[in-house]
Amino acid sequence: MQQEKYAQIEKELSPKPPILKNVIRAFLTGGLICLVGQFIALFYITYFDFTERTASNPTVATMIFIAMLLTGFGLYKKISQFGGAGAAVPITGFGNAVVSAAIEHKSEGYVLGVGGNMFKLAGSVILFGVFSAFVVALIKTILVKFGVVSW
Amino acid sequence: MISIYITAFIVGGLICVIGQLLMDVAKLTPAHTLVSLVVAGSVLDGIGWYEPFIDFAGAGATIPITSFGNALTHGAMAEAEKHGLIGVVTGMFEVTSSGISAAIIFGLIGALLFTSKGNV
Numbered sequence: 001m002q003q004e005k006y007a008q009i010e011k012e013l014s015p016k017p018p019i020l021k022n023v024i025r026a027f028l029t030g031g032l033i034c035l036v037g038q039f040i041a042l043f044y045i046t047y048f049d050f051t052e053r054t055a056s057n058p059t060v061a062t063m064i065f066i067a068m069l070l071t072g073f074g075l076y077k078k079i080s081q082f083g084g085a086g087a088a089v090p091i092t093g094f095g096n097a098v099v100s101a102a103i104e105h106k107s108e109g110y111v112l113g114v115g116g117n118m119f120k121l122a123g124s125v126i127l128f129g130v131f132s133a134f135v136v137a138l139i140k141t142i143l144v145k146f147g148v149v150s151w
Numbered sequence: 152m153i154s155i156y157i158t159a160f161i162v163g164g165l166i167c168v169i170g171q172l173l174m175d176v177a178k179l180t181p182a183h184t185l186v187s188l189v190v191a192g193s194v195l196d197g198i199g200w201y202e203p204f205i206d207f208a209g210a211g212a213t214i215p216i217t218s219f220g221n222a223l224t225h226g227a228m229a230e231a232e233k234h235g236l237i238g239v240v241t242g243m244f245e246v247t248s249s250g251i252s253a254a255i256i257f258g259l260i261g262a263l264l265f266t267s268k269g270n271v
Binding site: 027033040053057058061077089094098099101103118124139140144 | 162165182216227252
């Protein structure tokens with residue numbers, strides 16, 4: 001009885017694991033960024049000649065532009081500190097990685113500093129994205145050739 | 152009309168939750184987390200699930216980095232359908248060109264406009 005009571009009190013008093021807090025923050029931040037993206041996509045569908053599927057291209061470019069401004073003014077770092085993966089996983093996090101590396105290494109010059117370090121962080125995403133796309137598309141092409149699946 | 156915004160918010164948020172769990176529970180570094188998500192998006196498009204997912208969630212599916220993997224695979228497969236095996240290489244960046252070019256252009260413009268004060 002004594003031991004159970006102790007365990008109960010300990011459970012009540014010990015701080016909650018930060019995982020739940022981090023997850024909620026990531027959900028809110030990531031959700032909000034995607035909501036902004038949805039508004040921008042609707043803007044391109046309404047005022048320009050884009051459809052639901054093709055609108056993602058200009059939307060991504062616009063989001064990266066916004067990420068550049070937020071990064072330059074030091075705001076994206078604050079969003080990252082609050083949102084964790086919620087700020088890193090959307091395409092704005094990719095933009096932030098590129099832009100912050102470019103600004104960070106500006107002092108080493110435009111060719112060696114900015115040019116050489118721009119994809120320092122984002123490079124692994126591009127490398128493994130391209131390689132997995134290559135493998136997946138290759139497998140699918142071969143499967144189609146042998147008549148296992150169709151396009 | 153309003154429902155696509157709610158779906159985009161919830162789905163986009165949930166993908167970020169997966170990323171956060173990969174970081175907190177599976178103890179992956181942020182770079183490993185992003186790479187895993189990109190590969191996941193690429194594989195999902197290979198089995199044909201990502202396009203219906205975009206129809207369902209809109210920006211909730213196209214803004215997270217998983218869509219980058221999807222777009223790479225999608226371009227490669229679309230071109231492979233037309234031109235055979237060589238299309239896998241030639242079509243790779245067909246769909247996702249805007250993300251890469253925007254990152255390069257705005258990266259340089261950002262470096263021209265801003266100077267690091269330790270807060271970027």
